[in-house]
Amino acid sequence: xxxxxxxxxxxxxxxxxxxxxxxxxxxxxxxxxxxxxxxxxxxxxxxxxxxxxxxxxxxxxxxxxxxxxxxxxxxxxxxxxxxxxxxxxxxxxxxxxxxxxxxxxxxx
Amino acid sequence: xxxxxxxxxxxxxxxxxxxxxxxxxxxxxxxxxxxxxxxxxxxxxxxxxxxxxxxxxxxxxxxxxxxxxxxxxxxxxxxxxxxxxxxxxxxxxxxxxxxxxxxxxxxxxxxxxxxxxxxxxxxxxxxxxxxxxxxxxxxxxxxxxxxxxxxxxxxxxxxxxxxxxxxxxxxxxxxxxxxxxxxxxxxxxxxxxxxxxxxxxxxxxxxxxxxxxxxxxxxxxxxxxxxxxxxxxxxxxxxxxxxxxxxxxxxxxxxxxxxxxxxxxxxxxxxxxxxxxxxxxxxxxxxxxxxxxxxxxxxxxxxxxxxxxxxxxxxxxxxxxxxxxxxxxxxxxxxxxxxxxxxxxxxxxxxxxxxxxxxxxxxxxxxxxxxxxxxxxxxxxxxxxxxxxxxxxxxxxxxxxxxxxxxxxxxxxxxxxxxxxxxxxxxxxxxxxxxxxxxxxxxxxxxxxxxxxxxxxxxxxxxxxxxxxxxxxxxxxxxxxxxxxxxxxxxxxxxxxxxxxxxxxxxxxxxxxxxxxxxxxxxxxxxxxxxxxxxxxxxxxxxxxxxxxxxxxxxxxxxxxxxxxxxxxxxxxxxxxxxxxxxxxxxxxxxxxxxxxxxxxxxxxxxxxxxxxxxxxxxxxxxxxxxxxxxxxxxxxxxxxxxxxxxxxxxxxxxxxxxxxxxxxxxxxxxxxxxxxxxxxxxxxxxxxxxxxxxxxxxxxxxxxxxxxxxxxxxxxxxxxxxxxxxxxxxxxxxxxxxxxxxxxxxxxxxxxxxxxxxxxxxxxxxxxxxxxxxxxxxxxxxxxxxxxxxxxxxxxxxxxxxxxxxxxxxxxxxxxxxxxxxxxxxxxxxxxxxxxxxxxxxxxxxxxxxxxxxxxxx
Numbered sequence: 001x002x003x004x005x006x007x008x009x010x011x012x013x014x015x016x017x018x019x020x021x022x023x024x025x026x027x028x029x030x031x032x033x034x035x036x037x038x039x040x041x042x043x044x045x046x047x048x049x050x051x052x053x054x055x056x057x058x059x060x061x062x063x064x065x066x067x068x069x070x071x072x073x074x075x076x077x078x079x080x081x082x083x084x085x086x087x088x089x090x091x092x093x094x095x096x097x098x099x100x101x102x103x104x105x106x107x108x
Numbered sequence: 109x110x111x112x113x114x115x116x117x118x119x120x121x122x123x124x125x126x127x128x129x130x131x132x133x134x135x136x137x138x139x140x141x142x143x144x145x146x147x148x149x150x151x152x153x154x155x156x157x158x159x160x161x162x163x164x165x166x167x168x169x170x171x172x173x174x175x176x177x178x179x180x181x182x183x184x185x186x187x188x189x190x191x192x193x194x195x196x197x198x199x200x201x202x203x204x205x206x207x208x209x210x211x212x213x214x215x216x217x218x219x220x221x222x223x224x225x226x227x228x229x230x231x232x233x234x235x236x237x238x239x240x241x242x243x244x245x246x247x248x249x250x251x252x253x254x255x256x257x258x259x260x261x262x263x264x265x266x267x268x269x270x271x272x273x274x275x276x277x278x279x280x281x282x283x284x285x286x287x288x289x290x291x292x293x294x295x296x297x298x299x300x301x302x303x304x305x306x307x308x309x310x311x312x313x314x315x316x317x318x319x320x321x322x323x324x325x326x327x328x329x330x331x332x333x334x335x336x337x338x339x340x341x342x343x344x345x346x347x348x349x350x351x352x353x354x355x356x357x358x359x360x361x362x363x364x365x366x367x368x369x370x371x372x373x374x375x376x377x378x379x380x381x382x383x384x385x386x387x388x389x390x391x392x393x394x395x396x397x398x399x400x401x402x403x404x405x406x407x408x409x410x411x412x413x414x415x416x417x418x419x420x421x422x423x424x425x426x427x428x429x430x431x432x433x434x435x436x437x438x439x440x441x442x443x444x445x446x447x448x449x450x451x452x453x454x455x456x457x458x459x460x461x462x463x464x465x466x467x468x469x470x471x472x473x474x475x476x477x478x479x480x481x482x483x484x485x486x487x488x489x490x491x492x493x494x495x496x497x498x499x500x501x502x503x504x505x506x507x508x509x510x511x512x513x514x515x516x517x518x519x520x521x522x523x524x525x526x527x528x529x530x531x532x533x534x535x536x537x538x539x540x541x542x543x544x545x546x547x548x549x550x551x552x553x554x555x556x557x558x559x560x561x562x563x564x565x566x567x568x569x570x571x572x573x574x575x576x577x578x579x580x581x582x583x584x585x586x587x588x589x590x591x592x593x594x595x596x597x598x599x600x601x602x603x604x605x606x607x608x609x610x611x612x613x614x615x616x617x618x619x620x621x622x623x624x625x626x627x628x629x630x631x632x633x634x635x636x637x638x639x640x641x642x643x644x645x646x647x648x649x650x651x652x653x654x655x656x657x658x659x660x661x662x663x664x665x666x667x668x669x670x671x672x673x674x675x676x677x678x679x680x681x682x683x684x685x686x687x688x689x690x691x692x693x694x695x696x697x698x699x700x701x702x703x704x705x706x707x708x709x710x711x712x713x714x715x716x717x718x719x720x721x722x723x724x725x726x727x728x729x730x731x732x733x734x735x736x737x738x739x740x741x742x743x744x745x746x747x748x749x750x751x752x753x754x755x756x757x758x759x760x761x762x763x764x765x766x767x768x769x770x771x772x773x774x775x776x777x778x779x780x781x782x783x784x785x786x787x788x789x790x791x792x793x794x795x796x797x798x799x800x801x802x803x804x805x806x807x808x809x810x811x812x813x814x815x816x817x818x819x820x821x822x823x824x825x826x827x828x829x830x831x832x833x834x835x836x837x838x839x840x841x842x843x844x845x846x847x848x849x850x851x852x853x854x855x856x857x858x859x860x861x862x863x864x865x866x867x868x869x870x871x872x873x874x875x876x877x878x879x880x881x882x883x884x885x886x887x888x889x890x891x892x893x894x895x896x897x898x899x900x901x902x903x904x905x906x907x908x909x910x911x912x913x914x915x916x917x918x919x920x921x922x923x924x925x926x927x928x929x930x931x932x933x934x935x936x937x938x939x940x941x942x943x944x945x946x947x948x949x950x951x952x953x954x955x956x957x958x959x960x961x962x963x964x965x966x967x
Contacts, residue, residue: 030140042159043162063131070139074131
């Protein structure tokens with residue numbers, strides 16, 4: 001089976017989901033990413049990425065308990081699947097191997 | 109207290125967003141809103157709304173995916189429709205027959221209308237092609253002419269930069285000069301036009317040979333049609349540069365062929381074979397180059413982007429500016445509109461052939477509607493048979509919309525099937541239809557036609573399917589499945605109302621058939637003031653009229669010979685108000701027709717001479733004598749007119765006779781005042797033939813004609829035929845209305861038949877019980893037909909007044925018309941009732957003679 005592709009923004013979101021482990025939901029992912037990238041992101045972009053990755057099988061989701069915040073709406077928590085982790089590992093390995101092939105000469 | 113996000117945005121989000129996503133999205137959005145609103149509430153609100161709009165994308169919108177059971181449902185519905193058709197064969201065939209006949213009629217009308225509308229539209233510059241029209245206000249009469257002053261085209265060309273190309277054309281309108289073109293031993297009759305050199309730039313008549321830019325620049329150049337070129341020279345290329353001898357009185361002579369144009373298509377209103385340079389005409393008539401002499405028609409194309417209205421205002425006063433005494437103003441008419449909108453009354457546009465287009469379009473639509481009504485009625489009536497199906501479907505969860513779609517689909521299948529059948533019908537009767545309408549209609553399946561056909565079929569499907577769909581889908585399952593009969597007062601009313609409507613239309617068509625047929629008959633038999641039987645008419649240019657007359661009169665069977673300039677029947681002749689008579693008051697205005705005839709004209713035509721005498725053959729003695737018709741004498745107010753002198757065009761002339769009024773034009777108009785003067789030449793010879801000796805006399809005349817014209821056969825017509833030709837369109841309407849009325853009645857009756865059969869079927873048990881209790885057969889028949897009789901009587905009540913109004917409107921266009929007798933209305937009403945009874949009679953009688961055991965034994 002062909003591995004579904006992982007876009008750049010999707011990769012960032014997936015990494016954040018993995019990093020936040022069990023605490024990843026829309027707003028927390030947004031805040032984390034905005035802090036790291038130091039730029040504004042629209043929440044809808046996060047949702048789109050999450051939905052797509054859920055369809056591809058990179059993440060799974062579950063509803064949290066009812067809270068008093070958020071107008072009583074439940075949070076939807078995402079966790080990375082083994083498959084998702086695998087894809088991330090492959091991606092990381094590929095980048096590292098490519099990076100190491102850069103000759104050690106001075107840039108300028 | 110916590111701030112709340114904008115409610116409307118939230119509602120909107122809930123409305124469009126997928127249900128399984130909405131809670132998560134809402135929650136996250138609200139959380140962001142709550143955090144941000146601690147800084148600035150307004151900003152947070154704006155941000156919230158902005159965010160909501162970000163979710164307007166396919167992944168988040170509900171119902172965006174195609175439900176996978178759509179195709180299954182389609183399959184299911186088609187199958188049910190198919191089974192239903194087979195189950196109720198009679199209903200199916202009544203519907204199919206009705207709808208396809210209705211559609212076929214609508215299609216024929218559509219083809220005809222399309223053809224009518226395409227006339228003169230083929231010119232490439234159609235949108236900029238105009239004709240200059242002339243309105244003359246004289247006293248209380250306003251006349252609209254297409255004849256314009258002689259110098260007009262030249263003045264417009266020189267003074268108006270807006271004009272791209274312009275051409276004058278003579279003879280005016282669609283008239284042409286008859287003449288003969290010859291080359292050595294070949295002679296053909298041709299129809300000639302005198303046009304200016306830009307004619308072929310204004311109109312689109314592509315050249316097969318020759319150069320368009322200088323086709324008529326030489327005075328003696330001429331352009332001929334492909335047909336003429338082939339007849340005379342063999343081929344178009346062969347003709348270029350050749351000499352063509354043209355014979356037509358003073359206009360005759362030798363011309364050089366400089367161009368050959370494609371044969372004029374049949375959808376052009378001006379038909380001609382040969383075009384000469386306009387200069388020939390003006391140089392032969394130098395004294396008429398005046399602003400008060402109206403003759404040619406002027407056609408022009410405006411440059412791109414020129415506002416026609418502004419240009420019209422600019423030129424309207426042009427005649428007065430050049431000739432202060434003129435009472436004329438100019439206006440522009442779109443050239444392609446002249447065919448359908450050709451009539452003017454008191455200077456205002458007053459329709460024309462468009463009235464027939466509208467009439468037949470209306471009839472076509474009505475026929476289609478009548479056919480659709482059949483379908484609606486049959487479907488709703490049959491509803492009780494399908495209630496179980498609907499009930500079960502509803503109970504297991506079918507929505508109203510699903511059921512509506514199912515029934516609409518059924519109607520659509522029906523209308524598409526009917527369309528196929530209708531096409532077949534049209535294909536079969538198109539040749540016949542072409543003959544009746546006098547057109548060359550073909551069923552070319554062009555993309556536009558195909559799209560129109562599909563649109564018409566879909567429209568018909570929706571029209572006939574929408575009511576049953578809404579009605580059937582709205583039934584309550586609980587009532588249906590309980591087994592009670594469905595009682596819907598509104599449905600019954602609508603069904604009855606529709607039947608009444610069908611009969612109103614049929615009734616009006618029947619009334620129309622009666623009136624049109626009667627009026628056409630009246631016209632044919634109307635005493636025109638002259639005897640049009642056994643009179644033939646032919647074009648004969650003989651330099652020696654006396655010789656022609658003497659010779660023809662010596663033939664056995666010829667009673668009398670005369671001639672007239674112009675045509676007997678089309679009423680297109682010169683007219684002048686410049687007559688002075690004894691006792692003429694200042695301000696007296698009479699516009700006289702100027703009719704030029706040869707000797708013995710009134711005797712030949714059988715016109716009654718009231719006083720005085722006919723013109724004699726002695727031309728010198730008669731040159732200054734005039735004969736008037738009675739209307740003219742009455743309008744001048746002369747007493748004892750014979751022998752009085754009249755001044756005409758500066759010369760004193762004597763009245764030698766007064767003749768009874770007779771019609772020189774169609775009965776749409778009153779007889780106009782006219783004077784007759786003599787000119788012994790022959791343009792159109794008129795020959796009165798002895799009754800019963802027509803064939804041999806014609807042969808003798810033909811032989812003489814051939815001898816005089818190098819073997820060219822005689823091209824004659826009978827005056828009564830020419831007269832009937834005037835009313836060709838009325839006769840067509842009469843004929844077509846008969847067919848359409850017949851079809852309307854048949855379709856209506858089909859529907860009635862179906863309904864009656866159905867009523868008889870569901871009331872079978874009732875009838876059985878009634879019979880057991882002692883009802884007579886006649887009582888049963890009365891019982892069953894009472895309902896339909898009331899409906900038809902209702903239709904009479906509504907239809908007759910409307911019909912009266914419409915028919916009267918049409919008759920008012922004639923100056924001489926029949927009186928509408930009450931019998932027309934009684935007959936039309938009685939006829940519809942009889943037809944209705946006849947239709948339902950079979951069903952009711954069958955039901956009445958039923959053996960009660962047959963229908964009651966089951967339960």
